[in-house]
Amino acid sequence: MKTEQIVLLLEKEGIVVNKRQTRQLEQYVKLLRQWNTKIRLISKGDQNFVEERHILPSFMFVKFLIDNTAGDNATVLDIGSGAGLPGVVLSIMFPEFEFVLLDSSRKKTLFLNKVKEEIRLKYRVVCDRFEEWVKREEMPIDWVVARAVAPLGELIALVQPALTKKAKLLTLKGLDFEKEYKKELNDKYVITPVYFDDGLNRFSDYLENKCLLKVEFKHG
Numbered sequence: 001m002k003t004e005q006i007v008l009l010l011e012k013e014g015i016v017v018n019k020r021q022t023r024q025l026e027q028y029v030k031l032l033r034q035w036n037t038k039i040r041l042i043s044k045g046d047q048n049f050v051e052e053r054h055i056l057p058s059f060m061f062v063k064f065l066i067d068n069t070a071g072d073n074a075t076v077l078d079i080g081s082g083a084g085l086p087g088v089v090l091s092i093m094f095p096e097f098e099f100v101l102l103d104s105s106r107k108k109t110l111f112l113n114k115v116k117e118e119i120r121l122k123y124r125v126v127c128d129r130f131e132e133w134v135k136r137e138e139m140p141i142d143w144v145v146a147r148a149v150a151p152l153g154e155l156i157a158l159v160q161p162a163l164t165k166k167a168k169l170l171t172l173k174g175l176d177f178e179k180e181y182k183k184e185l186n187d188k189y190v191i192t193p194v195y196f197d198d199g200l201n202r203f204s205d206y207l208e209n210k211c212l213l214k215v216e217f218k219h220g
Contacts (some may be wrong), residue, residue, distance in 0.1 A: 001051045003029055009056075015063060017093070024092045024119045025055065031115055031156035032083055039107045053206040058086035060212050061145055061170055062093045064194060073097060074142040077167075079130050079159060080104075080149040084112050087145065091123045096130060099123035100141075102133060134161045141167040148172075153181030156189060156215055163189070169215035190216045 003026045007017045011021060017025070029050050036042055046053050065074070074097050078087030081101040091099045100114050101123050107129040116123060126133055141162050149155055159169055173180065177193070185191070194212040 001049075003055065004052055006051050006056055006059075007020060010059060013063070015059065015066065021092050024121075025089070026116065026120045027123055028088055028092070028115055029055065029110075033117060035111050035114070036083075039111065041111060054083070054085050054086070055089060057147070057172060057206050057210075058089035059093075060172065060196060060207070061086045061090060064212055064214075065090070065094065065143070068089065075140060076100070076143045076145060077102060077141045077162065079144055079146050081112060082108055082147075085147055088112070088115055088121065090145065091121045092119075095122065099203070100126055100139075102126045102128060102130060104129045130158060139163065143167060144169045146171045151180040152177055152191075152213070153185060156181065156185060160217075163217040165214065166217070166219065169213075171213050172210055173213050175209050175211055177211070188218055190214075190218060192216075 003022060007022050010017055017133070032041060032050060033047060036047060042050070042054060063122070073133060076087070076090060076097055076099050078084075078090070078101045081087045081103045082105075084101060087099055089103040090097070103109050103112070104127065106127050109125050112125045115121065116125065142158050144162050144167050149171075150158060152171070155171060156163070156167065156169065159167075163169060192214045194214060196207060196211065
């Protein structure tokens with residue numbers, strides 16, 4: 001599946017991708033494939049399925065933010081960004097938002113900076129571990145996004161400093177996500193699954209039996 005096919009599918013679901021954004025997505029996919037021969041950004045088995053297994057799933061985050069930010073500006077942290085999924089895709093689709101793409105791998109952050117330069121995006125790249133970065137960073141975060149970083153319980157514990165400051169976590173998980181954390185977490189957090197409609201699900205094997213989770217700290 002090519003990027004232009006993804007764009008047509010998205011339009012049917014009410015997500016408009018303009019010409020500039022389409023071109024940026026195509027350039028990003030090309031760079032991702034090129035760099036994946038040098039450093040491991042995605043698995044070799046995904047090399048020919050970047051659109052279905054990585055770009056389309058990233059649009060689940062896009063769709064949620066379109067529906068839940070009402071056009072407001074937002075600050076988004078992509079933790080363990082790796083190849084820039086979903087951070088690069090989000091940056092393309094929300095040029096008015098402020099993004100931080102954080103990863104502890106120097107090679108991967110070099111790639112993220114190359115993408116930023118080549119396709120003229122505005123996100124900030126940080127090479128660090130979240131535990132260290134959060135100690136010195138004072139910028140308020142509205143959303144933390146994550147893909148394949150850690151089991152849900154561990155992920156929530158990791159980003160707790162941001163969640164207690166009213167950030168919300170968005171992450172892709174399997175439908176059996178409740179197996180990934182202890183029930184006691186429900187006392188402190190509201191964990192809300194967002195299920196995808198069949199329109200996008202059926203075009204990506206990665207999205208089979210998956211949902212987007214929104215996690216919020218129970219303040220007060």
